Amino acid sequence: MSLIAAKHLSVAHEGLPVLRDVDLSIDKGEIVTVVGPNGSGKTTLLKALLGAVKPTSGRIERAPGLVIGYVPQKLHVDHSLPMTVRRFLDLPKRAGNAAAQAALDSAGAGDLGARQMSSLSGGQFQRVLLARALLLKPDLLILDEATQGLDPPGSAAFYRRIEEVRDEVGCAVLMVSHELHVVMRASDRVICLNGHVCCEGAPEAVSAAPEYRALFGEGADVMAIYRHEHDHTHDHSHDHSHPDPA
Amino acid sequence: MLDDFLVRAALASLGVALAAGILGCFVVWRRMAYFGDATAHAALLGVALSLFAQVSVFTGVLFVAVVVALVVSGLARRGASYDSTLGVMAHGSLGVGLLAVSLLPGRAMNPETYLFGDILAVGRTDLGLIWAGVALVTGLILWRWSRLLTATLNPDLAQSSGVNPHRESLVLTMALAVVVAVAIKVVGALLITALLIIPAAAARPLARTPEAMAAIAVALGMTSALGGLRLAWVLDAPAGPSIVCVAVGLFAATTLWGLLRRR
Numbered sequence: 001m002s003l004i005a006a007k008h009l010s011v012a013h014e015g016l017p018v019l020r021d022v023d024l025s026i027d028k029g030e031i032v033t034v035v036g037p038n039g040s041g042k043t044t045l046l047k048a049l050l051g052a053v054k055p056t057s058g059r060i061e062r063a064p065g066l067v068i069g070y071v072p073q074k075l076h077v078d079h080s081l082p083m084t085v086r087r088f089l090d091l092p093k094r095a096g097n098a099a100a101q102a103a104l105d106s107a108g109a110g111d112l113g114a115r116q117m118s119s120l121s122g123g124q125f126q127r128v129l130l131a132r133a134l135l136l137k138p139d140l141l142i143l144d145e146a147t148q149g150l151d152p153p154g155s156a157a158f159y160r161r162i163e164e165v166r167d168e169v170g171c172a173v174l175m176v177s178h179e180l181h182v183v184m185r186a187s188d189r190v191i192c193l194n195g196h197v198c199c200e201g202a203p204e205a206v207s208a209a210p211e212y213r214a215l216f217g218e219g220a221d222v223m224a225i226y227r228h229e230h231d232h233t234h235d236h237s238h239d240h241s242h243p244d245p246a
Numbered sequence: 247m248l249d250d251f252l253v254r255a256a257l258a259s260l261g262v263a264l265a266a267g268i269l270g271c272f273v274v275w276r277r278m279a280y281f282g283d284a285t286a287h288a289a290l291l292g293v294a295l296s297l298f299a300q301v302s303v304f305t306g307v308l309f310v311a312v313v314v315a316l317v318v319s320g321l322a323r324r325g326a327s328y329d330s331t332l333g334v335m336a337h338g339s340l341g342v343g344l345l346a347v348s349l350l351p352g353r354a355m356n357p358e359t360y361l362f363g364d365i366l367a368v369g370r371t372d373l374g375l376i377w378a379g380v381a382l383v384t385g386l387i388l389w390r391w392s393r394l395l396t397a398t399l400n401p402d403l404a405q406s407s408g409v410n411p412h413r414e415s416l417v418l419t420m421a422l423a424v425v426v427a428v429a430i431k432v433v434g435a436l437l438i439t440a441l442l443i444i445p446a447a448a449a450r451p452l453a454r455t456p457e458a459m460a461a462i463a464v465a466l467g468m469t470s471a472l473g474g475l476r477l478a479w480v481l482d483a484p485a486g487p488s489i490v491c492v493a494v495g496l497f498a499a500t501t502l503w504g505l506l507r508r509r
Contacts, residue, residue, distance in 0.1 A: 047402070052405040052406070068406060072402050080447075081399070082454050082459050083399075091396045091407075092404070093407075094392075142406075
């Protein structure tokens with residue numbers, strides 16, 4: 001059974017349709033990426049799955065007791081709000097010190113506990129948000145353009161971290177991104193969205209699909225990069241293997 | 247002891263400082279200062295209404311403050327320009343309020359009493375109302391503290407943690423209306439926002455957590471209240487502006503300290 005599924009989901013915003021008849025389901029432990037141009041309804045889809053946006057028709061089915069960890073797009077913490085990273089993890093429910101440290105460690109933010117939220121760099125901030133989501137022991141991790149504002153090596157490292165977390169915790173991951181090549185490498189399945197689902201499948205299949213090429217242009221042959229990067233050995237060291245692209 | 251008007255004035259201002267210190271942190275964090283102005287300025291209309299309808303000033307002010315707060319947050323959520331909506335509401339209600347007060351039949355009312363407050367005229371009933379309102383607001387905020395804080399940080403994050411951000415902002419809106427209603431006699435409609443934001447802003451450089459900021463804001467607000475009363479007594483000046491002046495002095499001191507410490 002899937003963890004969460006959208007059935008014939010349509011969402012309109014101020015009378016204008018944003019999503020039309022979207023079907024989607026996510027299984028335990030899989031990494032699914034939604035790609036699509038700006039205004040294709042990616043964020044709306046995530047919000048509908050989170051329950052923050054009401055569908056105009058269709059429905060969202062969740063597995064009973066599903067716990068979702070949400071990593072928002074970009075979060076601005078105003079300097080007027082004093083907040084240490086450790087205290088941030090206590091919102092809205094107080095977390096034990098051991099659990100908080102464990103979550104920070106798995107997110108690669110183990111040494112940031114005492115820092116002020118407003119003083120973190122973009123990459124540090126994303127790792128803290130990831131830690132906060134992990135604290136809930138989620139069945140499903142939802143990330144909305146989680147690497148916006150990070151440089152390419154930074155976002156590549158972040159997505160590797162997500163993969164490691166998946167392997168460690170066993171949660172499913174649903175993410176939205178425009179950084180196609182980085183994301184595809186880490187995904188089991190890609191969904192190409194443009195108001196409706198254009199095509200979906202394994203990363204290689206999607207990048208070869210005509211619908212995908214129509215949306216992103218011929219220049220978007222990301223699998224070339226993908227294959228290329230897998231042709232040679234990695235010069236960065238990390239101790240896990242990439243799943244074989246199907 | 248309550249027979250002494252100075253004791254009553256001190257207790258009234260301490261109460262307002264307590265509620266305003268805590269709520270003021272949220273006003274600062276959520277950048278609601280102008281929202282506070284709109285609600286507070288509308289209070290004058292509430293005064294006119296209460297005299298007209300023969301109800302207590304507290305009831306009239308609370309009623310109008312709630313209505314204005316709801317209208318502004320409703321308009322804002324429907325996508326109206328927040329800034330200009332607030333501008334229209336703040337100054338519109340002040341204008342209408344002043345006009346209404348001047349047109350009141352029979353007994354003439356001095357609008358200055360409510361624009362600048364009249365803390366030395368606080369009676370036992372006023373004191374009871376003020377502390378009831380303060381207890382209500384303080385209790386409400388402490389009870390929902392974590393949820394309010396999560397919603398303040400980010401509405402989407404709150405939603406995904408099972409906190410309804412609209413409900414939390416409604417809670418703050420209502421709390422603001424109550425604080426305006428209890429504070430109008432102490433500092434007056436024009437200076438209520440000052441009592442909300444200045445202690446909180448002054449507390450910021452001294453705090454590392456939201457809880458510490460709220461506690462320090464309350465302490466600074468209370469210091470301003472008592473110091474302001476003393477200043478007013480010595481200078482024979484109105485109490486509301488004196489309290490605000492002391493608060494500004496504290497703000498300058500902590501801000502300077504924060505700047506010096508950073509280098």
